[in-house]
Amino acid sequence: MTYQNYSLKQLQQIDAAHHLHPFTDHKELRETGSRIITHANGPFIYDADGTEILDGMAGLWCVNVGYGRDELAEAAYAQMKELPYYNSFFKCSTPTPVLLSKKLAELAPKHVSQVFYGSSGSEANDTALRLVRHYWALEGRPEKNRVISRKSAYHGSTIAGTSLGGMEPMHKQLGGAVPNIVHVMMPYAYELALPGESDHDFGIRAAKAVEDAILEAGADKVAAFIGEPVMGAGGVKIPPMSYWPEVERICRKYDVLLMLDEVITGYGRTGEWFAAQTFGIEPDTITTAKALTSGYQPLSALLVGDRVAKTLVDKGGEFYHGYTYSGHPVACAVALKNLEIIEREGLVERVKNDTGPYFAQALQEHLAGHRLVGEVRSIGLMGAIEIVKDKATKERYLPSGSAAVIVRDHAVAQGMMLRATGDTMILSPPLIWTRDTIDMACERIAKALDLADTDLQKR
Numbered sequence: 001m002t003y004q005n006y007s008l009k010q011l012q013q014i015d016a017a018h019h020l021h022p023f024t025d026h027k028e029l030r031e032t033g034s035r036i037i038t039h040a041n042g043p044f045i046y047d048a049d050g051t052e053i054l055d056g057m058a059g060l061w062c063v064n065v066g067y068g069r070d071e072l073a074e075a076a077y078a079q080m081k082e083l084p085y086y087n088s089f090f091k092c093s094t095p096t097p098v099l100l101s102k103k104l105a106e107l108a109p110k111h112v113s114q115v116f117y118g119s120s121g122s123e124a125n126d127t128a129l130r131l132v133r134h135y136w137a138l139e140g141r142p143e144k145n146r147v148i149s150r151k152s153a154y155h156g157s158t159i160a161g162t163s164l165g166g167m168e169p170m171h172k173q174l175g176g177a178v179p180n181i182v183h184v185m186m187p188y189a190y191e192l193a194l195p196g197e198s199d200h201d202f203g204i205r206a207a208k209a210v211e212d213a214i215l216e217a218g219a220d221k222v223a224a225f226i227g228e229p230v231m232g233a234g235g236v237k238i239p240p241m242s243y244w245p246e247v248e249r250i251c252r253k254y255d256v257l258l259m260l261d262e263v264i265t266g267y268g269r270t271g272e273w274f275a276a277q278t279f280g281i282e283p284d285t286i287t288t289a290k291a292l293t294s295g296y297q298p299l300s301a302l303l304v305g306d307r308v309a310k311t312l313v314d315k316g317g318e319f320y321h322g323y324t325y326s327g328h329p330v331a332c333a334v335a336l337k338n339l340e341i342i343e344r345e346g347l348v349e350r351v352k353n354d355t356g357p358y359f360a361q362a363l364q365e366h367l368a369g370h371r372l373v374g375e376v377r378s379i380g381l382m383g384a385i386e387i388v389k390d391k392a393t394k395e396r397y398l399p400s401g402s403a404a405v406i407v408r409d410h411a412v413a414q415g416m417m418l419r420a421t422g423d424t425m426i427l428s429p430p431l432i433w434t435r436d437t438i439d440m441a442c443e444r445i446a447k448a449l450d451l452a453d454t455d456l457q458k459r
């Protein structure tokens with residue numbers, strides 16, 4: 001029996017009775033009911049009422065080639081018929097992860113040529129943490145195991161992912177984080193730059209926080225620094241261009257590995273295949289997932305740089321780590337086809353040369369001047385809109401985050417899906433968006449801002 005046999009109301013009731021959603025207040029959800037998305041095509045998603053919504057979040061930062069790609073469904077079907085599953089433990093492999101590894105080695109920065117698979121970004125970050133600690137142990141320095149991260153970072157929701165991340169509410173529910181992970185300031189100029197401080201200087205100061213943490217622990221105790229090139233879930237916080245090269249310089253100076261979490265930015269979002277290329281750095285590990293399959297299958301790939309891989313291979317000994325679905329043949333078949341589509345349609349170049357710059361200009365022209373908007377910013381097809389009560393003082397509406405939720409709800413009612421994170425609206429659309437789609441999005445967001453403004457004036 002398919003879902004068409006159920007009314008929207010019935011689906012919502014069953015959902016409320018049995019389904020525990022991620023990152024959800026379940027009491028509240030039971031009262032409001034969930035929005036049930038039933039199908040999608042191109043840049044649009046449709047709910048069970050048939051309402052068409054422009055998807056400004058590419059699902060959850062992942063559906064980069066857009067919805068309704070028959071080729072991806074066909075790749076999965078063909079692989080399922082031929083070999084739905086076999087493991088890559090015990091000296092076995094299957095063809096699609098082999099070929100995908102070759103492809104990823106070609107696309108990745110040139111010092112990166114090895115891949116470890118999982119099913120999610122969280123798993124890949126668990127792998128990354130295990131791997132960098134294992135690396136130092138193999139190098140005879142097991143005490144070099146501390147990892148430096150940032151406040152408000154998001155690295156996933158497993159215990160290791162949460163521990164690596166810097167989300168306070170998540171830490172409060174953790175009941176004890178993985179030890180030896182510390183968090184330093186984030187490169188968020190809008191709130192943290194000092195009066196009169198240039199973007200460049202702020203970037204250098206934020207990087208200095210990494211150096212301070214290394215010196216405080218002692219470089220001989222620090223394994224690695226981990227960061228999202230652009231903090232995504234934390235509010236599309238785009239660092240000044242001075243930040244990453246300085247962080248890299250500091251890591252090299254103290255012989256600390258550099259781990260880049262590109263779960264959101266990987267595969268084109270910033271206008272290069274990887275944001276490492278956008279920011280001109282050479283990380284030792286690159287965590288990727290999401291857009292690797294455009295979300296059509298769960299798959300993550302930890303890309304491992306030559307330095308770490310060489311030690312792992314040369315020193316030998318079993319690395320006691322892996323997942324049943326590491327290198328899942330169907331997920332890898334879909335990834336191969338997805339990368340082929342991205343290349344064939346020139347989506348990365350399009351973001352870099354056309355839609356990315358147009359997106360930045362459109363946010364600036366249509367939204368930056370609005371009374372509720374403190375700042376707009378973007379890189380490639382990833383953007384943020386800061387919601388404020390007072391543009392000049394950057395004062396926010398209270399309670400914190402409430403105004404952004406009002407904007408979000410109006411936006412969805414206008415047929416525009418975007419996300420509210422704290423007081424920031426975030427956008428991360430499919431890379432197939434055209435200039436016309438960007439115009440449509442800005443129009444709908446502007447309308448939502450006007451309606452929210454009216455509501456907020458009444459408070």
Ligand SMILES: Cc1ncc(COP(=O)(O)O)c(C=O)c1O
Pocket residue numbers: 119120121122123125154155156157228232233261262263264289290
């Ligand atoms: C930067 C980053 N790392 C890791 C993750 C975790 O990925 P997953 O939800 O697939 O476990 C996410 C998810 O949004 C992310 O944005």
